[in-house]
Amino acid sequence: MKLIINGAEREVDGVQTIADVVAHFGLAGKPLVVEADGAVLTAEQWETADVHANMQIELVHFVGGG
Amino acid sequence: MRDSLQIGGIELSSRFFIGTGLFPNPYVQQEAIKASGAQVLTFAIRRINLESTEDDSILQHVQNEYFVYLPNTSGARTADEAIRIARLARASGLSDWVKVEISANERTLLPDPIETLKATEILVKEGFTVLPYITDDPIMCKRLEEAGAAAVMPGAAPIGTGLGILNPYHLGLIVEDAKVPIIVDAGLGSVSDVAQAMELGVSGVLMNTPVAKAKDPVTMAKAMKLAIEAGRLSYLSGRIEKKKYASASSGYEAFKLN
Numbered sequence: 674m675k676l677i678i679n680g681a682e683r684e685v686d687g688v689q690t691i692a693d694v695v696a697h698f699g700l701a702g703k704p705l706v707v708e709a710d711g712a713v714l715t716a717e718q719w720e721t722a723d724v725h726a727n728m729q730i731e732l733v734h735f736v737g738g739g
Numbered sequence: 740m741r742d743s744l745q746i747g748g749i750e751l752s753s754r755f756f757i758g759t760g761l762f763p764n765p766y767v768q769q770e771a772i773k774a775s776g777a778q779v780l781t782f783a784i785r786r787i788n789l790e791s792t793e794d795d796s797i798l799q800h801v802q803n804e805y806f807v808y809l810p811n812t813s814g815a816r817t818a819d820e821a822i823r824i825a826r827l828a829r830a831s832g833l834s835d836w837v838k839v840e841i842s843a844n845e846r847t848l849l850p851d852p853i854e855t856l857k858a859t860e861i862l863v864k865e866g867f868t869v870l871p872y873i874t875d876d877p878i879m880c881k882r883l884e885e886a887g888a889a890a891v892m893p894g895a896a897p898i899g900t901g902l903g904i905l906n907p908y909h910l911g912l913i914v915e916d917a918k919v920p921i922i923v924d925a926g927l928g929s930v931s932d933v934a935q936a937m938e939l940g941v942s943g944v945l946m947n948t949p950v951a952k953a954k955d956p957v958t959m960a961k962a963m964k965l966a967i968e969a970g971r972l973s974y975l976s977g978r979i980e981k982k983k984y985a986s987a988s989s990g991y992e993a994f995k996l997n
Binding site for chain 1: 761925
């Protein structure tokens, strides 16, 4: 399935939910936040949030800053 | 004497807000945070680099229930972008505090006051504890307070310059008029800048570069902590008036040996 993740097109196979996408990139259990098609999703929502072709997904995390 | 600082319903044990960027490595960062005594930690939000599996999340190194997390909206150029970043930050479940930071000018990184006010108004309505970073303009600071900011954070000088307090007169006016804590954010360079800020009566300081980029960040963090405490005590104690001419400490009676 074609997804737009962090601004770049990616072919990601075998994913049905946001939780699958997170796991696909080896990020399960890590502190991150997901936005899908403009909506912020809390971690509890990942399992039930279905992905669809061309979905715009942002995977963000905290980095050092002042 | 109890001299506490309250922001967003939280009593803070320290007047030092420390940034988590630019440290040479996570170990030095951790030790510097410890030496600073800071309770409030700032950090930024960025896209995860999916090409590198290496984990560079800042929270791996500092997560601890003692700290209050203050995510910033750095990278935002408009109120809408800042609001989006703030919502992402809150979804982490770590904090509903946000430092609104909106800069459209890459050379100065000075905040856009109009967008900052707009973002502050909206985020306050959404229930965030909002601490906007803003220019040292007394009228703007008042407008942000009226918009519901939990604390207002005027800059001493542009971010990362270490130029110190460029306009102490304005900072003094801001403090005099404020009903919320004033935290000096950005531009400080040394302990003398920090002590000066505290002597002007600000409630605290936010620093990153002057600690992280010092030759010895851990010792500098401790120096800054002491400067904050010294400046605060000096402010509370009331300094002497400045006079044009000398006045002897022991009176000016003639001193004759015979």
